[in-house]
Amino acid sequence: MNKPVQTHSNNRPIVSNATAQDASFSTGHAAKPRNDSLATSVTYPSSSQKTKSLSNDQIGTDSDAALTRTHSRPGWWKESVVYQIYPRSFQDTNGDGIGDLRGIIQRLDYIHALGADVIWICPVYDSPNDDNGYDIRDYYRIHEEFGTMDDMRELIERAATYGIRIIMDLVANHTSDEHAWFVESRSSLDNDKRDWYIWRPGEQEQPPNNWTSFFGGSAWQYDEATGEYYLHCFSRKQPDLNWENPDVRHALYEMMEWWLDLGIAGFRIDAITVIKKDQQLLSAPYDESKGSVPVGSVCLNRAGITDFLHEMKQQVLAPYEALTVAEAPGVTIADIDGYVDEEHGAFNMIFQFDHVDLDVSMYERAIYKPWQLSRFKQVLSNWQTATAERSWMALYMENHDHVRSVSKFANDAAYRERSAKMLATYYFLMRGTPFIYQGQELGMTNHYFTLIDDYRDLDSIHMYNEQIECGRSEQELLDYLYKRSRDQGRMPMQWDGSAQAGFTSGQPWLQVNPNYTEINVAAQLNDEHSVLYFYRQLVRLRKEHPAFIYGNYKEIYTDSEQIGAYTRTYKQEFWTVWCNFTESTISLPDLMSGERMLGNMDDHDSGTLRPYESVIYRTIQAN
Ligand code: NOJ
Numbered sequence: 006m007n008k009p010v011q012t013h014s015n016n017r018p019i020v021s022n023a024t025a026q027d028a029s030f031s032t033g034h035a036a037k038p039r040n041d042s043l044a045t046s047v048t049y050p051s052s053s054q055k056t057k058s059l060s061n062d063q064i065g066t067d068s069d070a071a072l073t074r075t076h077s078r079p080g081w082w083k084e085s086v087v088y089q090i091y092p093r094s095f096q097d098t099n100g101d102g103i104g105d106l107r108g109i110i111q112r113l114d115y116i117h118a119l120g121a122d123v124i125w126i127c128p129v130y131d132s133p134n135d136d137n138g139y140d141i142r143d144y145y146r147i148h149e150e151f152g153t154m155d156d157m158r159e160l161i162e163r164a165a166t167y168g169i170r171i172i173m174d175l176v177a178n179h180t181s182d183e184h185a186w187f188v189e190s191r192s193s194l195d196n197d198k199r200d201w202y203i204w205r206p207g208e209q210e211q212p213p214n215n216w217t218s219f220f221g222g223s224a225w226q227y228d229e230a231t232g233e234y235y236l237h238c239f240s241r242k243q244p245d246l247n248w249e250n251p252d253v254r255h256a257l258y259e260m261m262e263w264w265l266d267l268g269i270a271g272f273r274i275d276a277i278t279v280i281k282k283d284q285q286l287l288s289a290p291y292d293e294s295k296g297s298v299p300v301g302s303v304c305l306n307r308a309g310i311t312d313f314l315h316e317m318k319q320q321v322l323a324p325y326e327a328l329t330v331a332e333a334p335g336v337t338i339a340d341i342d343g344y345v346d347e348e349h350g351a352f353n354m355i356f357q358f359d360h361v362d363l364d365v366s367m368y369e370r371a372i373y374k375p376w377q378l379s380r381f382k383q384v385l386s387n388w389q390t391a392t393a394e395r396s397w398m399a400l401y402m403e404n405h406d407h408v409r410s411v412s413k414f415a416n417d418a419a420y421r422e423r424s425a426k427m428l429a430t431y432y433f434l435m436r437g438t439p440f441i442y443q444g445q446e447l448g449m450t451n452h453y454f455t456l457i458d459d460y461r462d463l464d465s466i467h468m469y470n471e472q473i474e475c476g477r478s479e480q481e482l483l484d485y486l487y488k489r490s491r492d493q494g495r496m497p498m499q500w501d502g503s504a505q506a507g508f509t510s511g512q513p514w515l516q517v518n519p520n521y522t523e524i525n526v527a528a529q530l531n532d533e534h535s536v537l538y539f540y541r542q543l544v545r546l547r548k549e550h551p552a553f554i555y556g557n558y559k560e561i562y563t564d565s566e567q568i569g570a571y572t573r574t575y576k577q578e579f580w581t582v583w584c585n586f587t588e589s590t591i592s593l594p595d596l597m598s599g600e601r602m603l604g605n606m607d608d609h610d611s612g613t614l615r616p617y618e619s620v621i622y623r624t625i626q627a628n
Contacts, residue, residue: 077555081122082328082353083397084554086544087172087440088121089273091405092129092151093137094497095443097509104497104508106152110160115526117167119446119537120544123328124164125273127405128174129157133183135242136463137495139174139275140181144260161268170270172328177257178276179243186256187244194231201253202244203236203282208291216286216304217297220464221370221471224300236287238279238300240463248280248313261321271328274352278335281310301367305335311343314351322351330399330438334358338391345396354399354438359384361407364488371472371485378566378586381414386560386571389436393558398437402428403445408493412451416617420588421448421524424617426539426605431569431584431619433543436558441540443498447529448536451493452518454483461515465490501527539605546603546621552578567591568614579624585614599624 077083096108106129116124128138131146138148147154161171180187189198205213205225212225212234218241225234226241236245246253261272283303322329333355336344344350363376363384392398402410411417415424425448433439454460457469457479469482487493492515499521500507506521518524529535547553556575562568567587573580579599585591591614601609604620614620 077397078347079555080353080397083438084548085122085170085438086120086547087123087125087330087399087438088116088119089125089127089404089440089442091127091443091495093127093514094495094508096498096500097511097513100509100511101150102509102511102513103150105150106147106156106160110156110163113163113167113169117169119441119541120548121441122168123170123172123270125172125330125440126174128176130176133181133242135181135240137461139176140179140183140240140243141176142181142183143185145263158267165268170328171268172271172273172330173264173269174275175261175272176275177246178279179237179239179245182242182244186246190244191228191230191235194233200250201247203247203287204231204233205236205287206233211291211293214286214289214291215293215295215297216300218300221467236282238304239276245279245282248282249284254313254316258317258321261317262325265321265325265327271322271325271353272330274329274331277314277331278306278310278333279304280313281307283307299367301335306333306337306340311351314343318351329353331355334362338387341391341396345392345398347395347397350396354397356399356401356404357384357388359388361402364413371468371477371482371489373485373488376414378569379564382560382563382565382569385432385435386563389558389560389571393436398435399440400432400435400437401440401442402432403442403494404440405442405494406491408489409449409451410445411448412493413488415586416588417448417450420617421450422534422536423605425536427584427586427617427619429536429540429543430582430603430605430621434547434553434573434580434582434621435571436554436556436573439547442494444496446537446540447499447524447526449496449499449524450518450520451487452496452516452520453487454490454492454516457483457486459516460486460490460492462491462495465492499525501525534607542603550578550580550623551575552580552623556580568593577626577628579626581622582619583614583621584619585617588616590615597622 090109092104092106092109095104096112097104098107098111099105109124109126128141129147129151130138130141131143131148132138132140133142134140147157164171186198186201189196190202193199207213207227212223216224218224218238220240224236224238226237227234237243238245248254279300286303321327329352331344331352333344336355336357342349344355345352360381363380364374366372366374388398402414409417410428411421411425415428457466460466460469465486469486472482473479496515496518497506497508497513499518502522502525505513506517506525508517526537529537532538552573552575556573556578558571558573560571561581562570567585567589568591569584569586571582573582581597581599583593583597593612593614597611597620599622602621602623604618606615606618609618609620
């Protein structure tokens with residue numbers, strides 16, 4: 006493999022005074038640009054210098070009393086807090102209504118003050134933007150609407166001066182249909198890259214089989230040039246790469262190395278559980294009588310996938326000690342070993358989907374089912390328990406594919422601030438690395454769009470049109486999209502009370518939530534009781550007390566439909582976290598004891614939880 010000249014480990018960068026050479030990457034689509042002229046200004050400590058995490062002595066070992074036992078190995082990424090940026094909606098600096106890399110640079114102070122150590126940036130690569138950047142045309146270029154590769158390099162360097170690492174989104178299941186690989190692949194049946202994608206002939210002028218894509222409609226697209234169909238698990242402009250072909254894998258690994266050499270710390274790995282296709286079903290003919298088969302039911306986490314994942318780990322991720330967090334729908338607790346076992350797992354951590362998808366089903370399009378607190382707690386707790394010994398989780402309540410958590414799991418009306426803090430308390434102090442999605446730290450909310458034309462997300466628009474055709478009403482579908490559309494989480498970041506929330510001086514690509522005059526960063530910085538301040542306090546609490554990182558977790562009040570509560574135990578420390586998910590006042594005599602360490606109400610009464618109240622207690626046990 007043609008490995009780039011300059012290699013680094015991924016640990017905390019030391020920024021030197023060396024001036025970055027100007028590297029204008031006129032890559033074309035096919036050629037891989039050399040990276041050695043780029044990585045001149047960020048260097049990393051040697052591996053002996055790198056571990057900034059707590060030592061085994063600090064976190065407790067098996068020789069401690071039972072309460073103090075922890076099986077976790079220390080790791081800087083376990084002690085970190087990740088801030089997720091959807092660049093398109095974060096901060097625009099050139100008035101085109103689209104956020105950009107310079108906007109992220111401008112807001113590094115803000116992210117640092119929040120206490121984040123890592124930033125995950127959603128795709129900023131060159132893309133025709135069918136799926137807002139998750140359809141990559143060139144992995145080696147920054148899309149001009151986001152800036153330049155120089156901006157990217159500057160961002161990595163400037164973030165490093167704050168001790169912040171950058172991870173990029175790695176989209177490796179598919180490319181854009183405008184990627185040079187696909188352009189070649191579709192050009193003829195005997196093109197060298199034909200087998201880089203998944204092509205099949207049709208069956209009597211119908212698609213090869215009845216799979217439907219995640220975004221609805223057939224997962225196959227007919228291509229006139231060669232008279233065959235290609236597979237796309239997402240949109241028709243996102244053809245799936247054929248991971249069975251080693252050349253594809255190696256081209257991807259090379260690209261990953263190139264980015265790691267640039268100085269990023271790792272990847273959030275998109276749709277990775279889709280890469281292994283069911284080879285048998287791939288060739289099953291179309292059978293109309295069987296109805297449609299969602300790709301989610303046949304392409305997720307197939308047997309044999311871990312061979313690919315482990316190869317990727319061995320060839321790229323491990324040598325670079327890259328931080329990896331994989332998007333993992335379809336992965337169950339039974340699969341933990343292959344994915345996140347401390348030694349044998351392919352990744353550091355995964356995003357499981359159980360709690361965020363309690364309100365939908367893969368088989369029923371656009372049907373909303375109310376979620377239940379006991380189930381919500383149960384699925385989170387099951388993951389906590391299952392990963393307690395040898396694995397690690399990514400903790401999250403929101404991201405760019407989901408609605409605002411205060412609107413979904415709490416109360417975005419009368420109790421917005423209090424319940425946003427309660428929800429934050431609940432997930433943030435579990436065992437795992439917490440992720441905060443831009444705006445979540447303000448308690449940003451959903452907004453009811455009254456027209457389908459206000460939506461921008463291809464999935465929402467496609468679903469709406471498809472369901473209208475099936476006879477469903479406009480109102481019913483707008484109600485559904487209010488509760489589930491990805492655009493709910495993609496509205497621009499609310500920086501201040503000025504026009505367009507301080508996000509842009511132009512027209513934003515997606516409307517700003519009108520409540521920005523009330524909910525915004527500037528206002529919350531002026532209010533020590535704001536959701537933003539509370540998040541800062543939570544981050545600090547987690548950093549100051551290893552119990553929240555390495556301590557044991559145990560759920561209490563398991564069956565309650567009102568209270569979410571758990572303990573974290575560590576050495577002599579016994580912590581309890583209490584959250585009221587309802588509008589009722591609840592008495593819990595006897596159980597709340599110890600020192601109150603943080604809560605979302607200043608006038609907390611011990612033994613009582615008022616509506617949406619949360620409180621954290623600590624007891625230090627005598628030897
Ligand atoms: C998951 C990403 O988070 C989502 O935004 C995207 O549409 C799909 N993967 C396809 O890349």
